[in-house]
Amino acid sequence: MVAALRPRPYRSVLYIPGSKERALDKARELDCDAIIFDLEDAVAPDEKANARALLARVLAEADFGGRARIVRVNGLDTDWGREDAIALAAAIRAGAMVDAILVPKVSSPADLDTVAALVPDIPLWAMMETALGMLNAAAIAAHPRLEGMVMGTNDLARELGSRFRQDRLAMQAGLGLCLLAARAYGRIIVDGVYNAFKDEAGLMAECEQGRDMGFDGKTLIHPAQLAIANAAFAPSEAEIDLARRQIAAFEEAKAAGQGVAVVDGRIVENLHVATARQALARAEAIAERAK
Incomplete structure (x- = not known):
């Protein structure tokens, strides 16, 4: 049976480095629907352990209001991914508030299975950012623990060897496959980031494209992008x-x-x-x- 789409809004999903205490504190006041607390790309290798401990404490103590709290762990093929998952499971048992765990570079349902075993009962989200992930989107969306999907368009572009275009021509096949899979199984799905955070017109155009395609919202890399995404993905x-x-x-x-x-x-x-x-x-x- 296909799960029902959740009414909780995901118009603006902001990445916050898990190693930056000041940024974590500021995030409590930002007008975003969800926060991705990032332990992966935004954290340097020598800061991984510190970020993991800091984030566990913050999520146990800080009030993020109605914002969804999503933690992106490192991949299980790295030196840090398994420890991230084990530490998160312990932190949740100790009272840390986590709404979902975001697993990077999901190419098949098996990539979710290990995290699902290490962190029971917490919904999983999948980063969709590999060519194989696009081809396996339906199987990934069908995973029983999956709640949402996040497009990783930067990594996908790198893997495809594609050039940036305002119309995102190279992304259309992957975006469409993931959207179809998400809707078939009632999953949340948010669009990839727009890198030029000072380019408001470009961001607005990409948000409108994503909204018209059917995405629930957009991942963002800077608080300056919040207002545009919130407006674009809300009913007028x-x-x-x-x-x-x-x-x-x-x-x-x-x-x-x-x-x-x-x-x-x-x-x-x-x-x-x-x-x-x-x-x-x-x-x-x-x-x-x-x-």
Whole structure:
């Protein structure tokens, strides 16, 4: 049975280095829906152990409000991945608040199995950033412990040998495969990062592209990107108004014994009403997160 999509918003998913105490403290006040506490790429090799201990303490003591707390561990093929998972399991037992563990470079369901065994009961997320991962996206999405998927477009571009294009032509096949897999199994899926954090127009265009494709939100590398992502992946006032009118018109038509309604010159059927209810649920979840 396919899991239902969660109403919790994931418009803005911000990477924070697990080794930077000041950044971890500041994150509690940032307007993001989720935080990826990173023990992998953002942490130098000689800081891995310190970052692991610091993050365990912070997640036990700090209040991050309604923001989802996701920890990205190092890969299990590195010197640090297994210790990350073991330390996280111990920290969670001791009271650290962790909503999910993000596993890097997932190329098959087997890459999730070891982490699932080391850290029981906590949802897993998969970094989708390898060519093999794209080809195995459906099998990965079907993993019973998986809750979400994160596009790792930088690593994917490196593996493909592709050049940057504003339209992300080289990414389209992988993005589409992962989106199809996520939706088939009811998983959350967020788009990859936009590297030029001072380029607001470029970020906005990529957010709009991701939103129109169907992503739940976007991973971000800088707090300056939050407002644009939050706006792009939230239902607009016009969309909320239309959703309400579609639901009202359809209910009125149904009460009159009709199977369809008409709003703004367009047919409204059951499927449109379901989409409208999803939009209102997202808007309500965003408002709740902001409290």
